[in-house]
Amino acid sequence: MITRAGLVLAALVVLGTPACGGAGEGARAATPARVERAKSEPARAQEPVLVCAETRESVPADQIARIEIHGARVPPELCARVKHGIGRSLDEQRVDDDVRALYADGRVEDLIVFREEGPRTVLVYAVRMRPPIVSFEIQGADPSGALPAGVVLERPEVADPAIVRVMTSDATREMQDAGYLHATVDFEMTPRDGGVALVLRAAPGPRAIVRAVRFEGPSSERARELSAAMRTAAGKPLERPALERDVLVLQADGYDKGRLTTTVAEPEIIESDGGAAVEIVLRVTEGPVFRLGKVTFEGDLIGPVKTYERDFWTLKSGAIFSRTVVATDIERIRAFHETRGSVVDVNPSVELDAARGTVDVKVRIEQRR
Amino acid sequence: MSLARITSALVLVFGVALSGSTPVQAEPVRRVVVDRIVAVVDREVITLVELRRRAAPHLLKLASLDEATRPVAEARMYREVMDQLIDGRLIARRARMASIVVTASEIDTALDSIAQANHLSREALLAEARTAGFSEADYRDEVHSQLLSFKCLRVYLAGKGKEKTSGEMSNAQMQEATRAMIDEMRRGVYVEVRL
Numbered sequence: 117m118i119t120r121a122g123l124v125l126a127a128l129v130v131l132g133t134p135a136c137g138g139a140g141e142g143a144r145a146a147t148p149a150r151v152e153r154a155k156s157e158p159a160r161a162q163e164p165v166l167v168c169a170e171t172r173e174s175v176p177a178d179q180i181a182r183i184e185i186h187g188a189r190v191p192p193e194l195c196a197r198v199k200h201g202i203g204r205s206l207d208e209q210r211v212d213d214d215v216r217a218l219y220a221d222g223r224v225e226d227l228i229v230f231r232e233e234g235p236r237t238v239l240v241y242a243v244r245m246r247p248p249i250v251s252f253e254i255q256g257a258d259p260s261g262a263l264p265a266g267v268v269l270e271r272p273e274v275a276d277p278a279i280v281r282v283m284t285s286d287a288t289r290e291m292q293d294a295g296y297l298h299a300t301v302d303f304e305m306t307p308r309d310g311g312v313a314l315v316l317r318a319a320p321g322p323r324a325i326v327r328a329v330r331f332e333g334p335s336s337e338r339a340r341e342l343s344a345a346m347r348t349a350a351g352k353p354l355e356r357p358a359l360e361r362d363v364l365v366l367q368a369d370g371y372d373k374g375r376l377t378t379t380v381a382e383p384e385i386i387e388s389d390g391g392a393a394v395e396i397v398l399r400v401t402e403g404p405v406f407r408l409g410k411v412t413f414e415g416d417l418i419g420p421v422k423t424y425e426r427d428f429w430t431l432k433s434g435a436i437f438s439r440t441v442v443a444t445d446i447e448r449i450r451a452f453h454e455t456r457g458s459v460v461d462v463n464p465s466v467e468l469d470a471a472r473g474t475v476d477v478k479v480r481i482e483q484r485r
Numbered sequence: 486m487s488l489a490r491i492t493s494a495l496v497l498v499f500g501v502a503l504s505g506s507t508p509v510q511a512e513p514v515r516r517v518v519v520d521r522i523v524a525v526v527d528r529e530v531i532t533l534v535e536l537r538r539r540a541a542p543h544l545l546k547l548a549s550l551d552e553a554t555r556p557v558a559e560a561r562m563y564r565e566v567m568d569q570l571i572d573g574r575l576i577a578r579r580a581r582m583a584s585i586v587v588t589a590s591e592i593d594t595a596l597d598s599i600a601q602a603n604h605l606s607r608e609a610l611l612a613e614a615r616t617a618g619f620s621e622a623d624y625r626d627e628v629h630s631q632l633l634s635f636k637c638l639r640v641y642l643a644g645k646g647k648e649k650t651s652g653e654m655s656n657a658q659m660q661e662a663t664r665a666m667i668d669e670m671r672r673g674v675y676v677e678v679r680l
Binding site: 220281 | 515521522527530535673674
């Protein structure tokens with residue numbers, strides 16, 4: 117649901133108030149990486165000109181008679197990305213589409229489009245091609261192996277900072293996942309020998325060791341039980357993917373013990389020693405135990421309901437609900453259908469009765485079309 | 486600074502880098518800039534045509550300012566429009582990654598709600614928007630961007646485990662939360678402004 121307040125805000129932005137409020141403090145060149153561009157070269161008498169299209173017929177002065185791409189090292193196939201036609205007036209939208217298409221090639225670093233108005237009107241796409249990467253160096257430590265020596269660049273022949281940025285962001289995240297909570301990986305591109313020198317700088321910082329895992333909510337006995345199921349443990353390095361998995365495990369453990377209202381909050385990570393040690397706080401609310409009430413089957417059944425109840429559904433009414441058992445039973449139903457040549461989706465839905473402490477399960481079987 | 490001046494300025498700045506790559510003509514020719522890249526977000530560009538189109542309604546509003554204050558206001562306006570375009574790209578990128586979409590019927594519903602909140606019919610609202618320099622398509626785009634931003638914000642807040650949903654926040658809180666969301670989006674994305 118979109119909020120009324122939000123809609124009013126939309127109305128204000130468009131109908132009433134200053135044109136561009138709320139966007140921030142002006143245009144920001146916000147990438148932390150440093151990209152030093154090659155200094156502009158003095159104008160040269162001749163630069164390669166690629167003629168993409170031309171008409172020798174006489175065309176009115178307001179129509180495009182010729183389309184050119186200017187620039188050094190322009191591959192001829194770039195013309196295929198220019199869709200603006202000749203013998204027609206300038207179509208700004210088509211030019212804009214061409215700009216995007218040329219940039220999307222990946223090798224074009226910058227471009228500007230001119231209309232040259234002379235005896236014949238020429239549409240000029242002046243491009244600067246990306247330089248190649250002539251050298252590559254990793255500085256700093258990389259203890260997690262996030263930046264292997266043979267870093268794979270998508271297109272090593274072109275220095276595209278956006279690609280390198282993705283790579284360094286991924287590497288930063290990988291290091292942080294491995295417990296280097298304050299890791300940063302940055303890059304610098306500097307012109308050299310007709311190309312650019314790429315330097316990646318990794319600063320991993322200390323690796324966080326788990327000092328303690330503390331539960332809030334469960335009894336101490338239950339906390340010990342839950343701890344045993346976790347991979348994150350005191351004395352080990354903190355690994356975020358493992359901690360994320362642990363949260364799911366704790367949740368699933370509750371569901372397997374009939375505690376269907378279990379919630380596990382996002383773990384709190386309390387740092388100390390400048391990020392070298394952490395304490396993990398897990399807030400778990402388990403709620404009451406639910407037992408199975410009624411089970412109903414509906415949809416594309418291929419046998420009597422009793423067959424499903426007797427042969428495939430092992431979790432019986434009155435038993436403590438278990439997600440794992442239900443999942444196994446559902447798999448059994450799916451396999452049964454498959455042996456009869458029908459591929460089905462089996463979707464359970466549950467309804468809790470908090471007063472009676474029961475959960476009813478409705479199993480819907482749907483033939484895949 | 487008028488758009489024509491901005492364009493000239495862009496030619497000067499950008500022309501230095503690229504004019505060397507154009508041949509010297511025997512006959513004098515007049516060169517008019519049609520389009521260029523003004524920003525890069527990840528691997529997508531924002532173009533001059535796009536910036537001019539987006540700025541057009543705001544330029545109308547500034548037309549009544551006097552000669553002394555207008556250039557400053559226009560320069561500021563262009564920077565802000567550029568920010569909005571960049572933010573829009575970041576949000577659209579996140580929405581794509583999270584499969585968040587805004588449907589045409591959601592835009593229709595939003596238009597009706599905006600109209601109602603302003604005591605207007607939808608037609609009258611669109612007429613007001615036209616007066617302000619927005620075509621119906623532009624205005625729908627604007628509403629689309631805002632709905633997408635709201636949806637992304639809701640997902641962002643849910644992911645943060647925030648107790649308050651976007652529906653329970655004041656405008657100021659929502660702007661603050663949106664800013665935090667966009668700042669977070671920026672961290673892993675290459676953004677370069679070429680103004």
